[in-house]
Amino acid sequence: MTTDIDAAREVLAANDRGGYTVPTARLYPFQWNWDSAFVAMGWASFDAARAWREIERLLEGQWEDGRIPHIIFHAPADTYFPGPDVWGTHHAPPTSGIVQPPVLATAVRAVFAADPDRARAEGRTAAIVPALLRNHAWWHAARDPLVTGLVAILHPWESGMDNSPAWDAPLARVPTTTTTAIVRRDTGHVDPQMRPRAEDYQRFIHLVDAYRAAGWDAGRMYAAAPFRVADVATNAILLRAERDLLSLAERFAPAQSRAIDERIVRMERALGGLWNEARGLFLSRDLVAGAALDVATSAGFLPVWAGVGDGAHLAATLARWLTHARFAVPSTDPAEPSFEPLRYWRGPVWAVVNWMLAEGFAAAGEVASAQRIRNDTQALIGGAGFAEYFDPLTGAGAGGNRFSWTAAIALLLSGTSRPHRGGA
Ligand code: DGY
Numbered sequence: 203m204t205t206d207i208d209a210a211r212e213v214l215a216a217n218d219r220g221g222y223t224v225p226t227a228r229l230y231p232f233q234w235n236w237d238s239a240f241v242a243m244g245w246a247s248f249d250a251a252r253a254w255r256e257i258e259r260l261l262e263g264q265w266e267d268g269r270i271p272h273i274i275f276h277a278p279a280d281t282y283f284p285g286p287d288v289w290g291t292h293h294a295p296p297t298s299g300i301v302q303p304p305v306l307a308t309a310v311r312a313v314f315a316a317d318p319d320r321a322r323a324e325g326r327t328a329a330i331v332p333a334l335l336r337n338h339a340w341w342h343a344a345r346d347p348l349v350t351g352l353v354a355i356l357h358p359w360e361s362g363m364d365n366s367p368a369w370d371a372p373l374a375r376v377p378t379t380t381t382t383a384i385v386r387r388d389t390g391h392v393d394p395q396m397r398p399r400a401e402d403y404q405r406f407i408h409l410v411d412a413y414r415a416a417g418w419d420a421g422r423m424y425a426a427a428p429f430r431v432a433d434v435a436t437n438a439i440l441l442r443a444e445r446d447l448l449s450l451a452e453r454f455a456p457a458q459s460r461a462i463d464e465r466i467v468r469m470e471r472a473l474g475g476l477w478n479e480a481r482g483l484f485l486s487r488d489l490v491a492g493a494a495l496d497v498a499t500s501a502g503f504l505p506v507w508a509g510v511g512d513g514a515h516l517a518a519t520l521a522r523w524l525t526h527a528r529f530a531v532p533s534t535d536p537a538e539p540s541f542e543p544l545r546y547w548r549g550p551v552w553a554v555v556n557w558m559l560a561e562g563f564a565a566a567g568e569v570a571s572a573q574r575i576r577n578d579t580q581a582l583i584g585g586a587g588f589a590e591y592f593d594p595l596t597g598a599g600a601g602g603n604r605f606s607w608t609a610a611i612a613l614l615l616s617g618t619s620r621p622h623r624g625g626a
Contacts, residue, residue: 206584207616213588213609214244218252222259222276226590226602229391231279233260235272236362237607239305240554243312244610250317254326257310261333263297267420268340270306271297272359283387284407290414299418300357300410303436304341307334307443311450331454334447341440342465344420351472352432353440354489356423357409361433361501363533363547364406365398367540368497369431372488376428378404381411396544396600432487434476435501439558441469441508473510478502482519484511498523498535499547500555506562513566520571530578531556532594543593544600550591553579553611576615583612 217223222233223241230237238260246253263274275286275296286296310330317323345353355361358369384407388397398406409429416422424430448462476484478494483502485494503520505511526536534541534549542548556579564572582592582599588608589599 206612210244210588210609210612210616211248213604214241214606216604217606219277221252221255222274223256223606225607226605228281229388229590229602231281233263233274233276235260235270235274235302236305236554239309240557240607241610242309243316244606244613246313246316247613247616250313250319251322253313253316254322257306257313257330258326260306261330262295263293264333264337265293265297267344268336269301269344269420270304270337272300272302273298281387281391283385284382284410288382288407288410288414291418299413300360301341302360303362303439304337304443305439306337307447307450308439310334311446314450327450328454331447331450334450335455335458338440338444338447338462338465340420344424347421347424349468351468351470352437352476352487354424354427354430355433355436356413356427356430357406358402358429359406361431361436363433363435363499363501365402365545366497366499366501366547367534367538368433368486368495368499368501369429370497370540371495372429372431372490373402373405375490376405377408380404380407382407392601393544397546428490430489431495432476432489433501434473434484434486435504437469437473437476438484438501438504438508438510441466441473441505441510442558444469445509469508470510473505473508476505477511482515482522497540498538500531500533500552500559503531503559504555504562506566506568507558508562509565511566513563513568513571516566517563517568517571524574527594529582529592529594529597530575531559533591536594543595544598546591546601549594550600551578551582551594552591553583553608557611557614579611580615583608588612 224231225234225237238256242253242256264270289298291299314323314327341353358364413423416426444466451458478485481498483498484505488495503516506516523535529551532549533547556575560572560575585597586599588605589603590601590605
């Protein structure tokens with residue numbers, strides 16, 4: 203065992219708040235949905251029992267309608283805005299009312315495979331699969347009511363890539379007026395140059411106000427949404443999660459396999475339709491304007507993680523990007539005018555995206571691209587520690603530090619995970 207592995211495990215242990223892991227102290231003091239899915243896979247590399255707890259604590263926040271909100275406020279903290287009072291969802295435990303990329307089924311499959319205690323793995327997975335089925339059914343019913351094969355996000359926070367330049371055009375339509383007073387806490391913890399701008403927050407909170415006024419009802423939210431986007435990343439992650447859920451369902455809920463399979467076929471076709479030949483990349487779609495969002499971001503590679511797209515073509519696009527950046531994979535093409543190397547999702551490298559892309563490129567047979575991404579991720583973490591994100595030009599760490607999902611990815615990349623034995 204190397205000290206790096208010990209250090210990554212220590213980050214997870216330090217961010218453990220009793221069965222759930224905060225992304226980092228102070229900046230993000232609650233349980234976040236997609237963070238926890240990656241973190242569960244990290245825990246599973248050395249403590250599968252703790253990985254199951256992470257998932258179960260996340261599911262404490264699941265709503266009756268099947269949605270799994272993006273934040274579960276298990277315990278009060280005054281270092282984050284917007285807190286439970288702003289969301290006003292009346293759920294116990296308190297939660298937000300929007301969602302986040304659905305990595306969870308992928309994580310459950312990975313933890314199931316990694317757990318050396320097979321009886322425990324069988325029992326925990328059997329108990330969790332119904333919640334995953336309800337969650338995926340919610341995604342399709344609530345976010346693809348016209349059965350197009352693409353789900354919509356209704357808030358940039360739902361993409362997890364909050365201030366991606368791909369959201370600039372659709373977000374510009376959202377008013378900056380809010381009924382909630384904005385009291386940002388993030389800029390007290392992190393350099394404001396590395397965070398979304400004040401105007402972005404006004405629009406983010408306008409949307410929260412609008413959906414709270416819609417009573418967080420899925421149908422009313424969809425109808426009221428001034429921001430409605432088929433995000434290529436969310437759709438790729440959901441499609442990949444559907445494949446993982448199908449694998450679990452074949453063992454734990456065989457009667458559901460056919461419905462999942464049908465969704466997979468529909469999503470494969472629709473996601474393929476987001477391909478843009480000129481960019482050599484997939485592009486998100488603005489469902490309000492009915493137009494592609496023509497900005498090259500790392501989200502556009504993610505269909506490879508879902509088994510969609512021409513891996514060689516995507517690898518060539520990545521190689522082109524990397525003529526302008528030292529480290530893979532910048533969250534925005536460095537040649538884009540909107541590229542900012544240190545501002546959150548407008549340029550920095552994120553370890554979780556890198557991990558998904560490396561896995562996807564490897565599965566597509568693009569071994570050199572996969573290895574480049576893995577090597578760069580390890581070099582970034584080795585040089586700057588478990589930062590929230592990294593400058594693709596210099597390799598400097600940015601945002602918060604001692605970040606749980608960066609530590610989790612370090613563990614996954616170190617290859618210390620227990621061997622797959624579960625077979626699902
Ligand atoms: C934030 O507060 O920065 C989060 O990304 C929203 O989930």
